[in-house]
Amino acid sequence: MTLLIGLALAGCGRQKASGPADSPKAAAEETEAATDPAVQVPAVPASQGARPPRTETAGQPLDGLVHPFMTAQLRRYVAENGRLPKDFNEFARAKMDSVPRLPPGTRFAIDPVTQEVKMVAQ
Template identity: 40%
Template sequence: MKLTVALLCAAVLTTASACRKKPAPAPVAPQAPAGAAPSGNEAQTADSNASVLTLMLQEYVAKNGRVPKDVSELSSITTYGAVPKPPAGYVFTIDPVQKQVRAVKQ
């Protein structure tokens, strides 16, 4: 009888301790630093940033009544965050007639 109780206690303690084991954490994929330019398709990134800049340009024109000389003047518009930087190999130009920002490959 004592042997049965001892075996039962050993079995309970073994299974109870196994329940507390945590699975190994999943590996985390490395991420680019916060200030780094996004990797991938630069043309798509340039067009996306130009779209945001066009919205900022339209708000700038509505507030100031004029088209800015260059993209850096859009920094006063904070609705959409900071003025995005062009990806490598691109520059942003302002089309004053259509009031749009375009990404131009250098």
């Protein structure tokens, strides 16, 4: 199981190679998306420095590997309690006898948008 999760995470970092096969239409769409003010992220002032990315952003699904069993347990929790748990620890105490081990540098998080339990980077 750990090997499968490790392999899945290793494959997540691949990027599409740009090459002559890209069509002009695709390039135009990328340029349009890059210049769209709704898509652009505002610059951070130098005085504030770099901040770590937020994982629980409202309206944006978390980027991570879904854990099917814990997601099913989370949906049972929501059905019984009528709400999402405050955090993963509240859910784990209520619904899990034990929590599976994770690779170093990862943690479980509840995605409030999709109502799934995902393995995300710390």
